[in-house]
Amino acid sequence: MSTPKFRIAICGGGVGGLTLAVALSRYPDIVVDVYEAAQSFYEVGAGLGIWPRSFKVLRKLGHDLERQLIQRCGYEFTEGYVPCIKHRKSDQTVGFQLFDLVTKGNQMRFHRADFHGVLLSHLSPSCTTYNAKRLKSYIQPRSRKSPIKLIFQDGSTATCDILIGADGIKSAVRSCMMRELAEVVGPYEKQSVLSCINPVWSGVTAYRTLIPAEKLRARCPNHRVFAGGITQYLGKDAFFLAYPISLGKYINIAGFTLQPDLVNTAYEADPRVPRRSFQGKADSDWVGELTAEQFVEPFKDFEEDAKQLLKCVERGTLWAVHTVKTLPSTNFGRVALLGDAAHAMLPFQGAGAGQSIEDAYLLATVLGHKATTLDTVPRALAIYDKLRRPFSSDVALRSRFNGQLCALQTNVPLHRLGNTVTKNWDWAWLTELDDALEEAVKLVENSSINIG
Template identity: 30%
Template sequence: MSCVLLKAYDVLHGQKARTAISFEDVAAVVNEYLLAANSTPVRGPVLRKSDTPSGGTDFSQIPHGPRLVPRDALLDILHTHADTGRCHIKTNKKMKSYIQEDSGSLTLLFEDGSDFTADVLIGADGWCGKGRHVTSNTVRDDIQMTAYDNVFDADGVAPPFDGPWVAEVPSSQIAERFAGWEPDLVDLLQVPTAASRWAVHVVHPLPTFATDRVCLIGDAAHAMTPHQGLGGGQGVEDAYILARLLGRPEMTASDVPQALKIYDTVRRPASQTVSRQSLVNGLTYGFFGVEAKALSLPEIGEELVESCRWLLQDRGAEKEWLKAKSALAAALERCKDDPASPNLLPGTGHREATVCHHG
């Protein structure tokens, strides 16, 4: 079974998706990296009100924080453990359309005139908040500062953005937006000689992540605001569930639509919940919105701490996989017993029009 993943104009395809990358090998290396880089518990951020020139006030602290793997380190780990005999990366490829053949396979058409045939197509292309806030975190030996500005029109709706998504700007331009804030903060914002300005784009909740043999994962499915720092992690969980479904020994190309529906049933509600909470947190950080305006500083701190508590749940992705695994086993068993009947996905309460095929 061949699988194609589209990501940022690169094409990754494997002849056998289930053997292209070993989850056990990658997990072991990531765990070693985390142990070496984070040998002590990671505390969460201190919450400080700084929007007055007379000085700031620390009002809460989120007691737990994430253990971080820099993006380039994660890419190196994945690339090192990819089976180069089965997994191939083609760069600078932009797909313009695809055709689903009568057999069910997909023909992908690229702008350079080339084409490729696959059993599964996975879209993963990414998107590069009156309330403002600033965060800081360490990345290896550096300190990264991020200044957020939520821009809305008079109706509380984000206006269309027609400028470049990413642009280099003088740091003074960033500092100017925080004029009148705590002097120490404004001084820190002026330290860099240049800064990158990023437009934050989101994907509004989609009714589905999958249709037949095509699905979306990561930012293509649920690009979200960065206020919980979980967008990338949600994409990894998407990939974890989807790859384990497609990598089952009993999986065939004709079973792919069923697997993608189960992936959608498990991952869409979870990722969209994280997306909604991320936006709420971002508005709260900027003391923006009715809820934040009605709360005292300690109450705002309690709300933000509570919004992150679920991150302490143990083996959350593994629990999602067990749900997906059980749903797949039940669906394939029903297909085996009655291949011509429409399938009822566990927990969905509705019948799918797709006819089961197996073998």
């Protein structure tokens, strides 16, 4: 290979980091290093749903990757209107169907480990991956000719021309970037910028588990979850959803409790729940191991149909769901953030991973473009920020509202819930990233256009 145009370090090999690495593989003049904190790239034990808007972005990564994803899913992607999520009123002895969320195009659902596996198998030889490399901080010299220095927790160092922080909600890159930014803003904004370093608790607690489908089948052969699609069991202040994954081998269950009075307070872990490691860090306060009894507690008065599922739960994990405040910027010089590092949001529209995929693709488009050189990287990253940050911030707001709707915490009457939920969510299947991609290319090619 001739001299590369630049060397990009991606910190974090999750959904967004690996998507970026695959998207950059199409540009042979870019060398990529992925540094992942965990010992392995495979996160196990959870489901991942991707909406049509973001799945269409994954399709752009090539036919073979799309074919493998569809194989893992066990069903084809369709563009037509399909019933997708059944919503039931369930916090009572006899529940009832509220509405079916109908989407244009189906949601593609994966086991996370399967999803990561497909991305990893599509990395190009110009991409090197490293495990057990937790970034601690970086130093970005003013001069674009001098490389950025990466400092890892194990004491080792590395260099790169461009650094992308895809290191999730507790991002070390965000922490450094906000400190850099705070140095160049006025005294009034400084505190506000620094307040974006730490995630904030949303008052939401998530309960996640997988149950073997066979176990449910033995107890309840005609359970509605076997019909496919997602079923959401709604109740006041708590709800859960269930759907089959891994070719029907498991049923993924994700439950939530929402405590509005605790939004933005410090999360206090329940001493009865043992802690579990999170993103490679042991004893995280946010993640705990639940017994079956602890898992079902918030939903114990739900209808029979819901109880049949909950009786199959063997154990689960509890997640104190945190979010990242809307950032003043997702780029600074030659460093940018993507995915949860930039906009960790509530999971109520199943959109966080999709948003990190969209970030990754647009970022690869601006960085890979032949008009982008080391000198124009800051402009390319500013274009990315301009086109992605408002969109992902809006999705974060919509996701929060959807949680409130599903936890029956709004004034919307039950008979209007279906309409309200649909209107708030249809961006995920009625819109596409393509307009932003087109705009990005136009801005990269016309350096005279002010990007503000």
